[in-house]
Amino acid sequence: SQQGEEDPQALSIQEGENATMNCSYKTSINNLQWYRQNSGRGLVHLILIRSNEREKHSGRLRVTLDTSKKSSSLLITASRAADTASYFCATANAGGTSYGKLTFGQGTILTVHP
């Protein structure tokens, strides 16, 4: 079952602009993670935000988490052509039999034009 739903499905911007991707989920979570996937490759872990955190930064990445709305956003600032990839959010459910699994969203395809 898909826990996360991402919006938009595709995003096309110019180099230097900011890119914002959103993720909504349905059940209580332990943490939410963002991953990047270049075409035909494996996923690369970008950032993890725990359920008791509201905002986290890593380089040009900024992630927010609103547990009351069950949503998260990933902001990439000053985008570069090399940021072109698919971005996925993934949730780790809080406790129970789901402990140990990540459930992934459908992803946002980001294209950054030089």
Place this chain on the structure above:
Amino acid sequence: DGGITQSPKYLFRKEGQNVTLSCEQNLNHDAMYWYRQDPGQGLRLIYYSQIVNDFQKGDIAEGYSVSREKKESFPLTVTSAQKNPTAFYLCASSIRADYGYTFGSGTRLTVV
């Protein structure tokens, strides 16, 4: 240099054949996972293992089997019972469930 290795990169399966995808990690991670990705889609969990000699079914386990005899290895067998096996298969590992995953580079399986 630690990492997770999947092989082969490309695999072709004839109708009615079983095939095994390899996944090896030298990260000393306890947990390992197999996901399937279809074109333009997210990842769906096939099987996962949190410790040696133990594994659990994911959301789409039918037609697949796994073993976890060693901490480093978590092979996935796609059996003839899997009616639509053409997909990109991704293996991952993690220290703990609430840490990020490290992914392999994937195996693309095609039925011919």
